Amino acid sequence: MAEIISPMAGVVAEVKVNPGDKVEPGQELFIIESMKMMIPLEADKGGVVKEVKVGVGDFVNEGDVVVVLED
């Protein structure tokens, strides 16, 4: 199991995965709007999405878990 964390504080602009999806390393999972930039958040490893913890419009802080992946 791997937790994907937000690299910086910002607001979730787009969620690109759903629970059950298979993701590859490097795949874009989220777009976070921060500092007026659209910042993609990529999976650092592959797996199956177990849980998506935030939705569009939510504020996330640096270090918050946004997605949980299963191997």
Next chain:
Amino acid sequence: MSEKKTKGQILWELKEKIKQMGPERHKKRIKEQGKLLCRERLQLLLDPEPIVEDGILANCLAEELPADGVVTVLGKINGRDVCVMANDFSVKAGSWGPRTVEKIIRIQETAMRLRIPMIYLVDSAGLRITDQIYCFPGRRHAGRIFHLQALMSGMVPQICLLSGPSAAGGAYIPTFCDVIICVDKFGAMYLGSPRMAEVTIGEKVTIEEMGGARLHCEVSGVGDVFVTSEEEGIQKIKDYLSYFPQHCFEKPPVAEPKEPEKDPAELEKIIPENQNVPFDMYEVIWRIIDAGSWFEMKALWAKEIITGFARINGKPVGIIANQPKVKGGVLFVDSADKACRFIRLCDAFNIPILFLMDVPGFMIGSAVEREGILRHGCKMLYAVSEATVPKISVVVRKAYGAGLYAMCGPSHEPDACIALPTALVAVMGPEAAVNAVFYNEIQAIQDPKERFKFVKEKQDEYREQVDIYKLANDLVIDDMVPAWELRSELIKRFAFYENKPGELRYPKKHGVMQV
């Protein structure tokens, strides 16, 4: 008939025996772990001849302590003189006794006297506690190694290959170096070993978690280069040196110019005009630098800023580039740290600096304030101001707020600040600026459509106010070039600036830089 050995033969045989290093059982264990032996490393690192070794007879009257666990030599790397200190793990786990320490100090003094690079091949368990009063507290004891490292810093390059442990005080040898090349699974450094941590603070961790190569290259930022084998690490030492002069009063060596690996004509397609869309800054770098010339520092840490050595038309250049693909290229405490150290490294050894800007500014928010973003940002700005090497800053795309200053904008005395036509220089981006200036007006508009229209209008006005041609018109920037001309422009400019003596500075001992 048995002939009596001559004195010369006896000496020769003793030295040959010492060159066999520690006991066979220890050497066997090292080989089983997949590590190189101390003198094998030296063989891979240095030209075969000439090599001179000092202190090979250190502790030769003791059993099983050949060279007292450290080899110190003068040798050559691709024809260039270097001093090397190499711990021998087959001799009492590379631990330090009084003679070991004296040998390390002497080779450092040699490097200072001759003004040649100092290389440390680190693989040591640390001080022999039983000998401590002879090698820990005194004037020419272990502390002096670090004292000399501080004095040598910026005078001659100091390079560390970390292929084994480096514990407690010993961990300062790598940390004092300009560059630490860490070998995965073998290299480790920490102030307190896992065993010590368990006893004194009750923490249970592995060596890897405490101070492994990956930890230091990805998390702590102490490591500079992550390698997966010692052979690769030794090659990295040679690559690194190819960008550096022998000492701080020389210019860096020039190589055969090469065309970039990728076509500079493609640059315009790579840089998106929409400021809010990320792109990969490496794709710009590959179209500016000579093919095959890239030595990246701290590639796995604070990736929102890229720092690395390259050659442009054969001449070494240090590149600092924002990476919009990671964290939007925003500057954080670690990115400022990384950039500051790199700027000072370039400046110490006369390596010109190229800044490639696409920076939305420093990160804001309570989290980074608590981490001291002001202190760290200050440090980066400070380093930029201090650097007297040729400096060119290029506004590739956005340069907002103090990001412009930190990336050597016009106020920070670049030899030139040039912009691409995609550039946008401003205190802040249009979205943030309009929100800040017209906050009350925007809030007062009830109809969402009307509100959107108002904001859009104001943003467009703002964009017009800070249009890059306006800045060129007012001489804020020195020139503007199409992206495809960037490389040839840089070649010409760096050539004009290369004999720059460095700006006048107020006489003083030293500044009081934030750290």
